[in-house]
Amino acid sequence: MIGHIEIAPSFFIAAGVVLMLDVDGILPAAFIAGAFHELGHITAIHLCGGQFERLRVSAAGAEIHANMRLCSYLREAVICMAGPVASALFAVVAAAGAAASGWEALYLLAGVSAALGLFNLLPIPALDGGMALRALCMRVFGREPVVLKVVYLIFGTALLGLGLYAASVGGFSLPLIIFAAGALAGEHLQDCGKTECSV
Amino acid sequence: MTGGEFLYRATYEGKRAKRRGTVKKDQHGGSLMVRTMICMVLGAALWAAGTFIPGVKETAAKYIGGSLDYRAAFSAAGEAIAGERRAKEVWSALVGEDETVDTYVGEIAASGDITYSVTTLDDEQTAEQMNEKAREEYAGIGMVPPEEYSEQLLPFPAGENAGEEDAPDTVSYDYLVFEFDYEQPLEGTVTSGFGYRIHPVTKKLSFHYGIDIGAPMGSDITAFADGTVELVGYNSTYGNYLFIRHRDGIISFYGHCSSIDVCEGQLVKMGEAVAAVGSTGISTGPHLHFEVRSGDTILDPSLYVYSGEV
Numbered sequence: 001m002i003g004h005i006e007i008a009p010s011f012f013i014a015a016g017v018v019l020m021l022d023v024d025g026i027l028p029a030a031f032i033a034g035a036f037h038e039l040g041h042i043t044a045i046h047l048c049g050g051q052f053e054r055l056r057v058s059a060a061g062a063e064i065h066a067n068m069r070l071c072s073y074l075r076e077a078v079i080c081m082a083g084p085v086a087s088a089l090f091a092v093v094a095a096a097g098a099a100a101s102g103w104e105a106l107y108l109l110a111g112v113s114a115a116l117g118l119f120n121l122l123p124i125p126a127l128d129g130g131m132a133l134r135a136l137c138m139r140v141f142g143r144e145p146v147v148l149k150v151v152y153l154i155f156g157t158a159l160l161g162l163g164l165y166a167a168s169v170g171g172f173s174l175p176l177i178i179f180a181a182g183a184l185a186g187e188h189l190q191d192c193g194k195t196e197c198s199v
Numbered sequence: 200m201t202g203g204e205f206l207y208r209a210t211y212e213g214k215r216a217k218r219r220g221t222v223k224k225d226q227h228g229g230s231l232m233v234r235t236m237i238c239m240v241l242g243a244a245l246w247a248a249g250t251f252i253p254g255v256k257e258t259a260a261k262y263i264g265g266s267l268d269y270r271a272a273f274s275a276a277g278e279a280i281a282g283e284r285r286a287k288e289v290w291s292a293l294v295g296e297d298e299t300v301d302t303y304v305g306e307i308a309a310s311g312d313i314t315y316s317v318t319t320l321d322d323e324q325t326a327e328q329m330n331e332k333a334r335e336e337y338a339g340i341g342m343v344p345p346e347e348y349s350e351q352l353l354p355f356p357a358g359e360n361a362g363e364e365d366a367p368d369t370v371s372y373d374y375l376v377f378e379f380d381y382e383q384p385l386e387g388t389v390t391s392g393f394g395y396r397i398h399p400v401t402k403k404l405s406f407h408y409g410i411d412i413g414a415p416m417g418s419d420i421t422a423f424a425d426g427t428v429e430l431v432g433y434n435s436t437y438g439n440y441l442f443i444r445h446r447d448g449i450i451s452f453y454g455h456c457s458s459i460d461v462c463e464g465q466l467v468k469m470g471e472a473v474a475a476v477g478s479t480g481i482s483t484g485p486h487l488h489f490e491v492r493s494g495d496t497i498l499d500p501s502l503y504v505y506s507g508e509v
C-alpha cells in the first residue's frame with residue numbers, strides 16, 4: 001500500500017507481459033490515460049460526498065474502493081460516467097496541445113485516452129457504461145429491466161465478434177489491446193463500510 | 200419508508216453483500232510481501248527477456264500481436280480529434296492499408312528520409328559540400344527521351360570527398376526538360392532544399408528527396424501542372440499525401456497536408472487547389488514536402504520551381 005494505492009502482486013506479472021510485448025511504445029500513454037480516467041472517478045466520488053479509500057491495481061484491472069455516505073443511484077451513475085468524461089476531456093486537451101505544440105506524442109496520448117473513454121462506455125456489466133446504465137435503470141424503474149440484460153448480451157457478443165474479426169484481419173492482437181484498455185479501466189466501484197442510506 | 204425505498208435498500212445492500220464476498224480479504228498478511236517480491240522478479244524477467252534477448256519480443260508480438268499497427272491508429276485518432284485527419288483513416292492506419300503505397304512508390308518514399316551510416320563528418324558544411332559537388336557533376340541541360348532516361352542516370356560518385364555512403368540510386372540531379380507548363384504549388388518560403396541535409400527530426404545526415412516549403416497552416420496547395428490525381432493516402436511519415444501524374448510520366452508529390460481536396464482519378468489543371476498545408480506525419484511545423492519524379496526517378500524540384508530560393 002502506498003498511500004491510497006494498493007498494488008497486487010499479480011500486477012507485476014501482467015506488467016512484465018505487456019512490457020515484453022509492447023513494441024509500439026503505447027504502454028506509457030496507456031498508463032497516463034488510465035491515471036486520468038481514475039482521477040475522474042475519484043473526483044466524482046469526492047463531489048458526491050463520498051470518501052475515496054483506495055485504488056487497487058491488479059492484473060485484472062483497477063478497482064476503486066469508496067465509502068459512499070450519501071448514496072443514490074443517480075450519484076452512482078454520475079461517478080461511473082465521470083471516468084469516460086475525464087478521458088474525453090483529457091483526449092481533447094492532449095489533441096489541442098499536440099496541434100499547438102507539434103509534439104507528436106500528444107496525439108498518441110489523445111488517441112489512447114479517447115479509446116479508453118469510448119471503450120468504457122460500452123454497456124457491459126463490468127465497464128463504466130454498463131454500470132451507469134444499470135444505476136439509471138434502478139433509479140427510473142426500480143429494478144433491472146429485461147431490456148438491460150438484452151443490451152448487455154448484445155454488446156458483449158458484439159465486442160467478442162469485433163475482437164475475432166480484427167484477429168482474423170491482422171492477427172491476434174485485439175485481445176491484447178482489449179486487455180490493456182480493460183485492465184486500466186475495467187474497474188469495479190466497490191463501496192465498503194457504507195452507512196445507512198438516507199434517500 | 201416507502202415501498203420504493205425499501206426495494207432500493209434491499210437491492211443495493213444485497214448487491215453490496217454479494218460484492219463483499221468477491222473482495223478477497225488477504226488472510227496471509229505476512230506472505231503478501233513474499234508474493235509481491237516474487238511477482239516483481241518474474242515481471243522484471245519477462246521485461247528483460249523482451250528487451251535484451253533478441254527476437255523474443257518480435258516472436259511473442261507476432262504470435263500475440265499480429266500486424267495491427269496500434270500506435271499509428273491511436274496517433275491517427277488523436278489527430279482526428281484535433282481536426283487534422285478524417286476519422287475513417289484511423290481504421291486504415293490500424294490495418295496498415297498504406298502498405299500498398301510501398302509497392303507503388305518504392306521503398307524510399309515510404310520509409311522517409313533514409314539515413315546512411317556516415318562515419319565521417321555530419322555537419323551542415325559537409326552536406327552543402329556534397330550538394331555542391333553533386334550539382335557540379337550533374338549540372339546540365341538536355342533533352343532526354345523517356346525511354347533512354349534510365350540509362351542516362353549516373354550514380355553519385357563515391358569519391359574521397361563525397362563520403363562513404365552510396366547514392367540513392369533513384370535520384371537524379373539531371374535537369375529533364377518538361378514539355379508542358381508548370382508552376383510552383385505553394386506560396387511560401389523554402390525551408391529545406393533537395394539533397395543532403397541534417398534531418399530536422401533525427402538530426403542525422405540524410406538525403407532529402409524533395410523540397411520543404413513553409414507556409415501558414417491551411418494555405419492552398421495547387422497542382423504543379425495539368426494532370427490526373429494518381430493516389431491519395433496517408434502514412435505515418437508523410438501524413439496526408441497525394442500524387443499527381445502529368446504528361447510524359449512526370450509525377451508530382453505533395454506531403455504533410457492537413458487535408459486533400461481531390462479524389463483519385465480526378466483531372467486537375469495547373470494552379471488548381473488540390474490540398475491544404477498541414478503538419479501531418481513526421482513534421483516539425485506546417486509545410487509542404489514537394490517532390491518531382493520521372494517514373495521511379497526522383498528529380499530535383501528546385502530546378503523547376505523556387506530556383507534561387509534554395
